[in-house]
Amino acid sequence: xxxxxxxxxxxxxxxxxxxxxxxxxxxxxxxxxxxxxxxxxxxxxxxxxxxxxxxxxxxxxxxxxxxxxxxxxxxxxxxxxxxxxxxxxxxxxxxxxxxxxxxxxxxxxxxxxxxxxxxxxxxxxxxxxxxxxxxxxxxxxxxxxxxxxxxxxxxxxxxxxxxxxxxxxxxxxxxxxxxxxxxxxxxxxxxxxxxxxxxx
Amino acid sequence: xxxxxxxxxxxxxxxxxxxxxxxxxxxxxxxxxxxxxxxxxxxxxxxxxxxxxxxxxxxxxxxxxxxxxxxxxxxxxxxxxxxxxxxxxxxxxxxxx
Numbered sequence: 001x002x003x004x005x006x007x008x009x010x011x012x013x014x015x016x017x018x019x020x021x022x023x024x025x026x027x028x029x030x031x032x033x034x035x036x037x038x039x040x041x042x043x044x045x046x047x048x049x050x051x052x053x054x055x056x057x058x059x060x061x062x063x064x065x066x067x068x069x070x071x072x073x074x075x076x077x078x079x080x081x082x083x084x085x086x087x088x089x090x091x092x093x094x095x096x097x098x099x100x101x102x103x104x105x106x107x108x109x110x111x112x113x114x115x116x117x118x119x120x121x122x123x124x125x126x127x128x129x130x131x132x133x134x135x136x137x138x139x140x141x142x143x144x145x146x147x148x149x150x151x152x153x154x155x156x157x158x159x160x161x162x163x164x165x166x167x168x169x170x171x172x173x174x175x176x177x178x179x180x181x182x183x184x185x186x187x188x189x190x191x192x193x194x195x196x197x198x199x200x
Numbered sequence: 201x202x203x204x205x206x207x208x209x210x211x212x213x214x215x216x217x218x219x220x221x222x223x224x225x226x227x228x229x230x231x232x233x234x235x236x237x238x239x240x241x242x243x244x245x246x247x248x249x250x251x252x253x254x255x256x257x258x259x260x261x262x263x264x265x266x267x268x269x270x271x272x273x274x275x276x277x278x279x280x281x282x283x284x285x286x287x288x289x290x291x292x293x294x295x296x297x
Contacts, residue, residue, distance in 0.1 A: 094240055
């Protein structure tokens with residue numbers, strides 16, 4: 001066959017290859033890049049910064065981290081998301097979330113379901129919790145600070161004290177609005193073992 | 201010469217897209233294990249996109265392959281959290297360097 005014929009076919013196949021190349025690599029792999037946390041049991045012994053306090057004060061960005069009171073246990077639920085560059089809102093990911101603590105002597109972790117966990121705060125210090133989800137690349141690092149039982153102040157209680165008209169006296173005294181759990185957290189460090197048991 | 205180049209380029213164009221990449225193969229294994237353990241996996245995220253049109257870097261391929269290995273070596277009780285020791289071993293595997 002003539003050289004011109006093969007040159008024509010070659011040009012056509014090159015175009016096909018270019019088209020296939022474009023079609024094959026147009027979308028980014030979905031990955032874990034945002035993890036929302038929520039503390040269930042034991043929430044009065046944890047502090048976090050809400051994503052949007054006006055809308056929902058209980059959900060927080062795990063990448064920002066949280067503070068726990070020494071010698072307690074809390075239950076943490078997680079919701080993993082992918083920030084799809086072509087979508088206006090994050091896309092929920094489903095799979096098994098795996099968690100690991102960099103300092104288990106500070107905070108140890110146990111899986112309670114494919115997406116929820118029990119965190120046991122053993123001793124004051126800092127740790128990093130690593131989260132990943134099956135089926136998606138990427139991981140989230142959550143810094144966690146454990147505060148000594150005698151120094152821990154629940155954020156809600158602190159806010160109540162600051163906004164109370166007669167604030168300035170003993171912060172914990174007579175602060176009934178803070179709730180029984182908060183009072184226990186602020187004043188009764190000796191009952192920590194019982195609290196841990198309740199939270200499991 | 202032209203004939204040889206033509207066949208090579210055409211073969212690459214036709215095979216390149218249809219061939220399963222490491223990410224796709226690993227995800228299939230992960231979905232199979234999830235199904236076996238009745239773990240809910242929404243395939244919507246990937247169904248919206250042609251699986252074979254997703255980018256798969258070497259790093260992502262390795263990570264997803266390790267995840268698939270970890271899942272296949274874990275029991276269903278470890279994956280649903282009812283076996284806490286197994287779940288810890290699974291988490292350690294998932295976060296292995």
